[in-house]
Amino acid sequence: MNDREMTGLQRQSLEHVARAKAEGLSLGAYARLHGVSARQIYDATAYLRRRGLLPRAAAATREKFVAVTIAPPPSTRAPVVCRLALDERLVIDCVQWPPRDWLTGLSGPDAAP
Numbered sequence: 001m002n003d004r005e006m007t008g009l010q011r012q013s014l015e016h017v018a019r020a021k022a023e024g025l026s027l028g029a030y031a032r033l034h035g036v037s038a039r040q041i042y043d044a045t046a047y048l049r050r051r052g053l054l055p056r057a058a059a060a061t062r063e064k065f066v067a068v069t070i071a072p073p074p075s076t077r078a079p080v081v082c083r084l085a086l087d088e089r090l091v092i093d094c095v096q097w098p099p100r101d102w103l104t105g106l107s108g109p110d111a112a113p
Contacts (some may be wrong), residue, residue: 013044 020030031038048054078095084106085091 009040010044010048013041014048016041017045 016030016034016036017027019034020027023030025033027041028038030036031041045054049056080093081096082094082098083091084094
């Protein structure tokens with residue numbers, strides 16, 4: 001592959017990247033929709049980044065796991081009717097009695113109804 005072909009492929013890849021962004025699609029989804037090679041686009045843009053012709057992709061700022069705490073606001077918190085402590089880290093507070101079948105299911109498959 002000579003430089004002229006490579007430049008054409010790079011230019012075409014950059015156009016695909018811009019169109020994918022304009023359409024609000026990931027590059028993979030855009031490639032599938034339009035029947036183009038996502039791998040070729042990725043490779044061409046990676047080459048340009050390595051040569052300093054494109055800015056490096058920003059480091060991912062998303063964490064793999066996000067801590068989540070679910071609780072009603074203090075002003076609307078209902079009194080706890082039932083508390084299930086499965087271990088020191090897992091506690092389930094219920095504002096009403098859970099169904100009997102659900103409670104029985106907690107005991108495992110060998111539990112008597």
